[in-house]
Amino acid sequence: MKEVNMYVRGSRNIEREGTYKVILEYKGYRKLIEGKDINTTSNRMLIIGVIKGIEALKEPCKIKVYSHTYVGFGKMKSKKGKEIIGVRNSVNKDLLLILKQTIKDGGHIVEEKLLKNHKEIFNSLLNTL
Template structure:
């Protein structure tokens, strides 16, 4: 399996409000930047969309290391929230419907095709590719 390094980020002008997402995919010496936006969304939806779009961009099954500054995403997989959500019929421990269920389900479906590891990075720090994703995501926010 090829290894792909991915950096992702989401941005939202207001929460909810216009938002943008971005991903940088690295495979060997190749680099691909992708981004997009929505007029009415939330920051968490943009964070999830960035990961989804990155995985959708892969043409074959890969070993993927996703670097994200989103505790929402990284903790979901490190702490296996998604396993509990599915077991409980997409209801949280506090008996509320899981927010962004549609995107979580799409992400989990894509993850069946790849070996995915999530790595937490500190946002707005000295991580160059995370900062570049932030720039791309903010630039993709519809005006």
């Protein structure tokens, strides 16, 4: 199973126009994915970015998602011991359910990683594209 790093950033302005940027990294190769939406929040854009990044993968991968905040799919255990995405009380339940299905359909394994200096790392990676 290929190991892919995903660096994701979501933001919005005062008019609630949002953007996401995703950098997929595999063995030194990097790909940028970006998009926009309206009437949104930064967290929604972050989750959409993760979904779009995962959808860009053509085969099951082990994905490390790096961001400045948790995306919101903390690991929970089902009764059978399998990891599932917890979405019960989330404001962004609709997107988290899509994310959960995208991960499942693709056969991916996903792990979240927080980066304290995310902005500097993300901008440095952007400059290499």
